Amino acid sequence: MQLNANIPSGPIEQKWDRQRFENKLVSPANKHKHNIIVVGSGLAGASAAASLAELGYHVQCFCYHDSPRRAHSIAAQGGINAAKNYRNDGDSIYRLFQDTVKGGDFRSREANVYRMAQISLNIIDQCVAQGVPFAREYGGLLDNRSFGGAQVSRTFYARGQTGQQLLLGAYQSLERQIDARQVEMFPRTEMLDLLVIDGRARGIVTRNLITGSIDTFVADAVILATGGYGNVFYLSTNAKQSNATAIWRAFKRGAAFANPCFTQIHPTCIPVTGHYQSKLTLMSESLRNDGRIWVPKKKRDGRPPEQIPETERDYYLERRYPSFGNLVPRDVASRAAKEVCDRGDGVGETGFGVYLDFAEAIKNVGAPVIRERYGNLFEMYERITAENPYEVPMRIYPAVHYTMGGLWVDYNLMSTIPGLFVLGEANFSDHGANRLGASALMQGLADGYFIIPYTLGNYLATTRLDKVANDNPVIREIESEINSRLKQLLGIRGKRTVDSLHQELGKLMWDECGMVRNAAGLKHALAKIPQVRDEFWHDANILGANDELNQALEKAGRVADFLELAELMCLDALQREESCGCHFREEYQTPDGEAQRDDEHFCYVSAWEYAGANKQPALHKEPLSFEHVLLTQRSYK
């Protein structure tokens, strides 16, 4: 397998325009003859399905939710970036491009990132026209806020529900096309495998989650927009159903998996309270604009926080990073929190938490202003913890949040399987080793609204696709594979709940492949994961039948895939003998404990190729070159 990023030649500012011009076009008369499958109805999937249908393609869109509107994108709170420079504060496409490349710690593709920054402008226009009620100033202009320590105010938001509003915008466009019979929607339908014929992606095989029937859908191209795989860790800020099945099955059919170990740990989440914990709740990053993070100097200091005098508090971020203080990037803030807690300085019953204190901010600007800024977040916090952040400091702890890794795609968002395109969080593209706040929504919508409509057309216009007969042997083969796998799952009838096994895997990954990693730990994990997997296939207890709504069976299938993906993540983390962005290898740090990149040996995208059951996947490398943003060590001191 050789990786060709297909980056157009020419100056970076002109690459995308040139590409769009050079693309071959599908004649309007022929578009409706092409059936396109879109798996996923999140920001990336819904926007892609709607845009392609508007162009005249016949689209079949799938999601496992009961409605496309419930995709996990709905949960995004903070906002979406765009280089509109409405604030006249020196923002520009080039600056957004540069911030993203640096923020990603130089492990992303310059050309892709630049294109995303360019398109960010159109995204806001598009969403406003769809009726997304972005926050406005009294003058009627769109409001912006600075986010995640960015030096400029380029984040557009709709209260604390930006993702919801953007998704509803895309969902509404999608529903419009469904009404127009341009899109066939298949909710409560899970993709279980990819149909590859003559080396091209030609369809998918699905399970109807209500009837359990296994069906094959044939198409001229398949688009995966199935989101991230953070739930490998069991506990994460992702929705409970988010999973890796679609991309993992595609991987097993030949799509390369890029940077699987790049997992973003978000610093401000509500800490775990008990073993029953089912997911973790994110507290928007914007809280760090006014909150001060600290722990007591005295170990296991029993006193209530407000009674601990200033002199006995350790504002460790402000101490270690004087210039950025509480606004250091996510990976830095998360790691620092882990360190103090591992030292035993953490707060709360479990000792895995640090204070996020608004007392001073309230003293300075007054409670009403704070309520205006964070009211809904404070409410959510109180609802969950029964503590009032206006009086006692919040307790926060890092949690798995986003996966920068994903299926490898070229500049046209096409995977290593011709005809298989991957959009949104499911691909690896633009965020390198660390994603900046408010950039995932931007990427998902860029991919769906403005990139795939062009690159897909080019693929269709330049490829000859023969008809696939419904009785094609490959189809029957895959369907029987799936059926036997489902039978096998239902046949285990062991003693353990799938959740308990998933929890075990999650704990292992969190300890060994989480915020900090080291060779020994990763090797330990690599030895342990197969055992858990074995236990799963022998002792899991999955009740019910296949021909009905069976949530236990759905969960089991997804966890089975996590149990395989986890291994690949550890392999990837082990081979990358450097620290970059979210990937912190204890062996590779500067004397003062900061991430130590090794550009000489690791300035590449690792892309793994499936080599067959129980065989180690093959590692391929896409070298990265930086012509516009100079390779420098990040410093927030």
Added chain:
Amino acid sequence: MFWGSTVGKKIVMAVTGAIGVGYLIGHVAGNLLVFLGPAEIDTYAAFLKSKPSLLWAARTILLLAVILHIIAAFQLARLSQKSRPIGYKRWRAVGSDFASRTMRWTGPVVGIFIVYHLLHFTTGTVHPDFHEGRVYHNVTSGFQVWYVSAFYIVAMIALLAHLYHGAWSMFQSVGLNHPKYNRLVRAFTTIITIVVVLGFISIPVAVLLGFIA
């Protein structure tokens, strides 16, 4: 189209209901003349009847309104029942009030009352001692019978509930709603309702207590 939709039907109910409310306001005012003595109310009644054309016009409008109102009421009620074939084992009210939940009972009670009432005071059919045109006599003698008065009072209480919710609800049905004035509208409709109903009730009560004879 309009009548075919739930929203349209509900608007019809609101308008017909409003006509009813309007009529009642005038009606109670007229009826209260009994307190001024026979002459006043009888001449007032005579005046009402002086222009048969107008009278019948008004009667037709009223009749149509009540009929439309009832038809819509029954159709919408059926629809609501059909919309939940299987009910809840447990259900607790957290937003609605007694009046809103009993509209479908208080309405018919008022309906039955109207029929009886027409036979009682307009045609005199069920009135033992009815004299065309002598309204004061008809009313006072009619209310002498305690159970007749009792029925009137019961019907008026039903009307109270029906209008307490209805008079406010009709503003929502036609969309006369503005956060600024909503509380005002609610207060207004509540007062109207209470005044009208108390006005009506006062008459049988006064007769029974012998204030007017």
Added chain:
Amino acid sequence: MNLTLHIWRQKNAQTKGKMTRYEARDINSDMSFLEMLDVVNWALIEKGEEPIAFDHDCREGICGSCGMMINGVAHGPQRGTAACQLHMRHFKDGETIFIEPWRSKAFPVIKDLVVDRSAFDRIIQAGGYISVRSGAAPEASTILIGKEVADLAMDAAACIGCGACVAACPNGSASLFTSAKIAHLNLLPQGKPEQKQRVLRMVQVMDQEGFGNCTMHRECEAVCPKEISVNFIARMNREYLVNSLVSP
């Protein structure tokens, strides 16, 4: 704490269901309501009984997947809170809790507490969108929108499509959901051109789906996790009236 649960169990749309009694042992008051059900399910699985099916995903009160009648109130006792954000500290030790699925002709039960809410999607298909092709949008700041209007539109747009309004309404009416979407789009200048078709068609489809009519009980508003106001229903009625009688 320990609880007695009475939960609706129904194998599938065809078979009849019934309330079944379960004991929930040592429940932690910091658990969310759904985590309590998880724990109950784990115990069931260990006993070899099929776990209780219920829809859920984000568990942050935003996706609108979850929803069940808890002691006769949609989403349970805490106002402005979806079932997934409801915590057990709102219940007393030894309490008995009745859990039932949404009940509506338009929301047929699929299994246990899982219902089919696709009727909502069909209502949106009838006009709950603004027709703008990708790429056809003008520069975002060309149309100014006053903060008040934008905020009001946002209040309406906050709806998560959970269906609690229908479940709680004594008439099984979907007026709150439908009116919220109509208001969100009709309030904005971008939504004006299609406002007539929108309100007429969406109401029509709402009726076709078999929802009841609104008689202003205001149960919906009281249980709505986003506290959407019934004023939007009045607004919908007004726009329906105006657009079907007057206007071109």
